[in-house]
Amino acid sequence: xxxxxxxxxxxxxxxxxxxxxxxxxxxxxxxxxxxxxxxxxxxxxxxxxxxxxxxxxxxxxxxxxxxxxxxxxxxxxxxxxxxxxxxxxxxxxxxxxxxxxxxxxxxxxxxxxxxxxxxxxxxxxxxxxxxxxxxxxxxxxxxxxxxxxxxxxxxxxxxxxxxxxxxxxxxxxxxxxxxxxxxxxxxxxxxxxxxxxxxxxxxxxxxxxxxxxxxxxxxxxxxxxxx
Amino acid sequence: xxxxxxxxxxxxxxxxxxxxxxxxxxxxxxxxxxxxxxxxxxxxxxxxxxxxxxxxxxxxxxxxxxxxxxxxxxxxxxxxxxxxxxxxxxxxxxxxxxxxxxxxxxxxxxxxxxxxxxxxxxxxxxxxxxxxxxxxxxxxxxxxxxxxxxxxxxxxxxxxxxxxxxxxxxxxxxxxxxxxxxxxxxxxxxxxxxxxxxxxxxxxxxxxxxxxxxxxxxxxxxxxxxxxxxxxxxxxxxxxxxxxxxxxxxxxxxxxxxxxxxxxxxxxxxxxxxxxxxxxxxxxxxxxxxxxxxxxxxxx
Numbered sequence: 186x187x188x189x190x191x192x193x194x195x196x197x198x199x200x201x202x203x204x205x206x207x208x209x210x211x212x213x214x215x216x217x218x219x220x221x222x223x224x225x226x227x228x229x230x231x232x233x234x235x236x237x238x239x240x241x242x243x244x245x246x247x248x249x250x251x252x253x254x255x256x257x258x259x260x261x262x263x264x265x266x267x268x269x270x271x272x273x274x275x276x277x278x279x280x281x282x283x284x285x286x287x288x289x290x291x292x293x294x295x296x297x298x299x300x301x302x303x304x305x306x307x308x309x310x311x312x313x314x315x316x317x318x319x320x321x322x323x324x325x326x327x328x329x330x331x332x333x334x335x336x337x338x339x340x341x342x343x344x345x346x347x348x349x350x351x352x353x354x355x356x357x358x359x360x361x362x363x364x365x366x367x368x369x370x371x372x373x374x375x376x377x378x379x380x381x382x383x384x385x386x387x388x389x390x391x392x393x394x395x396x397x398x399x400x401x402x403x404x405x406x407x408x409x410x411x412x
Numbered sequence: 413x414x415x416x417x418x419x420x421x422x423x424x425x426x427x428x429x430x431x432x433x434x435x436x437x438x439x440x441x442x443x444x445x446x447x448x449x450x451x452x453x454x455x456x457x458x459x460x461x462x463x464x465x466x467x468x469x470x471x472x473x474x475x476x477x478x479x480x481x482x483x484x485x486x487x488x489x490x491x492x493x494x495x496x497x498x499x500x501x502x503x504x505x506x507x508x509x510x511x512x513x514x515x516x517x518x519x520x521x522x523x524x525x526x527x528x529x530x531x532x533x534x535x536x537x538x539x540x541x542x543x544x545x546x547x548x549x550x551x552x553x554x555x556x557x558x559x560x561x562x563x564x565x566x567x568x569x570x571x572x573x574x575x576x577x578x579x580x581x582x583x584x585x586x587x588x589x590x591x592x593x594x595x596x597x598x599x600x601x602x603x604x605x606x607x608x609x610x611x612x613x614x615x616x617x618x619x620x621x622x623x624x625x626x627x628x629x630x631x632x633x634x635x636x637x638x639x640x641x642x643x644x645x646x647x648x649x650x651x652x653x654x655x656x657x658x659x660x661x662x663x664x665x666x667x668x669x670x671x672x673x674x675x676x677x678x679x680x681x682x683x684x685x686x687x688x689x690x691x692x693x694x695x696x697x698x699x700x701x702x703x704x705x706x707x708x709x710x711x712x
Contacts, residue, residue: 235626237626261625261628261629261630262628263628264625264626264627264628265627265628269626269627275619275623275626276623277620277623277624278620279427279430279431279620288624288627288629289627289628291416291419291629291633292624292627292628292629292630292633293628294415294416296415297415336627340627340628
């Protein structure tokens with residue numbers, strides 16, 4: 186088992202329950218979609234996995250290790266095992282495409298030669314090898330998202346978490362990004378995709394976990410969903 | 413480790429170049445803050461000079477009876493000179509007092525004639541005594557209060573000068589106190605302005621810091637380039653302030669010399685060049701690096 190959410194609840198200060206008693210497991214190499222309307226608790230679920238926030242109760246296990254017990258000094262190496270892709274890209278706007286992707290590798294301590302070789306290879310995979318010296322502001326939404334995926338991919342993570350990666354994209358680019366995520370999954374990386382887009386879920390035909398008002402209301406392995 | 417430090421320095425320089433307008437604004441504020449700190453240093457030195465000049469003008473004269481032997485006065489001069497609180501003692505014989513008077517009034521024949529009419533030297537031999545601090549004159553008075561000298565002392569002018577001495581003492585004390593209060597106030601203003609400017613500059617980078625943390629960068633790898641940028645801003649601001657003050661002091665020295673009646677600020681600048689250099693570079697680095705570290709910590 187790769188990831189396990191056990192009795193997870195998250196209640197914010199003003200008594201708003203973002204998540205209520207969530208339980209599910211994710212197996213190795215699985216592609217899981219977390220579906221639900223805005224405010225259902227999808228992003229909170231991801232933030233808890235990344236230890237951006239702490240659960241009010243319950244535990245999350247990553248390859249058998251309790252995420253809540255990871256020390257502050259070990260947090261960077263834990264996060265290096267999870268690639269993250271956000272709806273708003275979260276690129277470093279003062280860095281070029283190459284530098285944005287390279288930064289994730291630099292943080293792991295890779296050598297300059299490795300960085301140069303791998304970054305160019307990954308940018309080729311996402312189709313941005315001709316944009317390496319451009320800054321994020323010079324890219325389209327789809328291109329920015331591909332940079333974000335390249336950055337997530339470069340550290341060869343065990344899991345890629347994509348939070349509404351197509352939220353700011355047109356249908357053509359959305360399909361492009363989902364295809365890319367499927368290819369990455371086929372190469373052996375777990376994918377956790379959070380989305381509220383039914384057309385994407387229906388096309389994927391992969392496991393879907395549906396959240397509603399912070400509660401898990403359905404876990405469908407066949408990928409058919411109604412919400 | 414070495415590779416990480418090299419990358420931090422490289423990122424620091426690159427960010428500094430790419431966000432040049434933002435950094436120039438920070439350097440500008442740092443120049444103002446450092447100028448304020450340097451001005452306090454200059455202001456306090458000028459005040460100290462003026463206070464010491466005023467104190468030099470304060471003295472107490474002890475007049476001896478006209479028949480007092482010079483050897484006895486010389487002996488008293490030596491004894492007083494050995495006291496801790498005494499800066500300088502000068503013996504002025506009756507003859508020298510007369511000569512000084514004539515020299516002072518050489519263009520006033522009427523006054524000179526009136527002295528001649530007297531037929532004898534009307535002046536008394538005296539000791540002009542200058543204490544190290546105005547409040548030490550009471551001790552000088554106590555020395556002459558002893559009965560040993562009552563037969564030979566004609567007059568001690570301390571009582572006459574007491575009001576002036578007290579006023580000057582109070583004025584110089586107040587001036588020094590005002591200097592200290594103003595220094596603390598302006599120093600605090602300079603530090604707060606610089607700190608807040610750097611804090612606001614880094615606030616813009618708050619989201620970038622969060623992103624770097626999310627992609628697995630350690631805190632020091634994220635914070636490092638900000639520290640490098642802080643060092644660059646601090647160094648450039650200190651360098652600019654140093655040259656700014658060098659030129660200002662060079663061109664304003666003649667005017668300050670005439671206003672203060674002898675304070676050569678350019679010579680003072682030369683004597684204190686190392687301290688000023690240390691103040692500006694140390695101040696610039698501490699202000700920018702520590703403000704940067706405190707501001708980035710919030711996002712780590």
